[in-house]
Amino acid sequence: MMTMRRTGVYVDGTSIDMNGGHGMRYDVLRALAGRADAAIQRLHAYLTFDERRATRSPEYEARVKGYQAALRDKGFRVTVKPLKHYAEEDGVEMIKSNSELGIAVDALSETATLDTILLATGDGDFVEVVRALQKKGCRVEVLGFDSVSAELRDVADQFINGYLIPNLLPVRDAPPGLPVWGQIGSRVRGVCNRFEQEDGYGFIAFWSSLPNTPLLAATETSPAYFRGSSLQDPTTLSRLPSRSIVLEFELASPTRLNGIPEARGIQIVSGA
Numbered sequence: 001m002m003t004m005r006r007t008g009v010y011v012d013g014t015s016i017d018m019n020g021g022h023g024m025r026y027d028v029l030r031a032l033a034g035r036a037d038a039a040i041q042r043l044h045a046y047l048t049f050d051e052r053r054a055t056r057s058p059e060y061e062a063r064v065k066g067y068q069a070a071l072r073d074k075g076f077r078v079t080v081k082p083l084k085h086y087a088e089e090d091g092v093e094m095i096k097s098n099s100e101l102g103i104a105v106d107a108l109s110e111t112a113t114l115d116t117i118l119l120a121t122g123d124g125d126f127v128e129v130v131r132a133l134q135k136k137g138c139r140v141e142v143l144g145f146d147s148v149s150a151e152l153r154d155v156a157d158q159f160i161n162g163y164l165i166p167n168l169l170p171v172r173d174a175p176p177g178l179p180v181w182g183q184i185g186s187r188v189r190g191v192c193n194r195f196e197q198e199d200g201y202g203f204i205a206f207w208s209s210l211p212n213t214p215l216l217a218a219t220e221t222s223p224a225y226f227r228g229s230s231l232q233d234p235t236t237l238s239r240l241p242s243r244s245i246v247l248e249f250e251l252a253s254p255t256r257l258n259g260i261p262e263a264r265g266i267q268i269v270s271g272a
Contacts, residue, residue, distance in 0.1 A: 005214060008042035008114045009033045010103050011076075012121035019122050020145030020270060021162055021169060026074050028168045028210070029143075032160075033118045036214045041113050044106055045076040046099040050083040104129045111136040116214075120162075124149030130156060145169070146270055158216060163189050163246040163270055166210050172248065172269065182208035182222075182251070184261060189248045189269060190224065195240035200228040202240060204247055204263050224251060226263035236268060245271035 009029065016024055026045065034040045047068060054061040068078050081099050100123065107117060107129065117133055119126065122144035130140045130152065142148070142156035145163055153159040162168050166181040166188070179186040190206025205221040213220060226249070228237050239245060249263040 005036070005038040005115050006041050006113060007033045007038045007116045007118060008107070008110055009040065009044060009076075009118045010042075010107050010120065011045045012099055012103060012119075012123060012126075013045055013047040014099060015121040015123045016145065016162075019147040021120075023170050024120075024162065025168055025170070026071055026076060028165065029118075029120065030074065030076075031210060032143075032165055032168070033116075035210065035212045038116065038214070040075075042106075042110055043074075043076045044079065044103070045071050046079045046081065046103055047071075048083050048099070049080050052083075100125050100129075104132075107133060108136070111138050114138055116141065118143060118160075119156075120144065122146070122148035122152065124152050127151050127155050160216060161191075161246065161270075164191070164207060166207050172267070184251050184253050187248060187250050187265075188224075189246055190221070190263075191243050191246060192226075192241045193218070193243070195228075195237070197237070200237075202226055202228070203260075204249065204266075223260050224249070224263040225254075225258075225260045226266060230262075230264050231266045233268060242271065 011029070030040065030043060049064055050060070068080065071078050079099070079102055081102070107119070111133060116139045118141045119130070120143045127149070130142070133140050134157070139157045141158045141160055142152055143160040143162050148159070171178070171187045174187065181188055188206050190204040192202055193205045195202030204224045204226055205218060206224060207220070208222040211220060228234065231237060236245065246269050247266050248269045249266040252262040252264045254260055255262050
């Protein structure tokens, strides 16, 4: 009898917001963690709050506290750390919030009830935390968007590019009534895994729906055909194929005999 996989989610909200993930949908993140019938045991979100700004702006305080309440409604335990203001030697004011210790303590203390940990951050300070979690028998998946530490990517059991997960991050400037991600007419994101420089065409791999397997594999993605002229920045063509360049595009009806949808209006959203 197969044992149900137990999962915990730990979101470094500041790192995610500051590095491409602002607006991330926590309900989709929860669904990703619970894919393949995993049992979600822990849902943690670590956020910051600027107390000084709140005293000056009731609108800010109401917006932030409303956001925190919405995350709690989605089942997340929300831990709030105050932003600290301090001045550098040159007089420039800096702000800082440190959630790393709280995340590390919670994750390490909860490993006995977890098989997989989904850590949403790009902060390289978590490298040793990931190693410690792995030594305790946990599989650690790291999810991030931009500016993810290379060492953190490498030490993780799997790095998940948040841009590629269907609906995790809203599509840029999406007009009302846009078809659901993966349908013809929708805008989706993927990476170019093949490009024929001489012939000027290639293929983009993307997930047409939220993955539902314990291990996320490129073989489970769908292909979209594209012509080089569909890329809004043609200077990027010389760098294709590339797994580090995330492309956002419209899925159009197939124009080729093989029935593969075509990618049009291709924009670079990460890795430029």
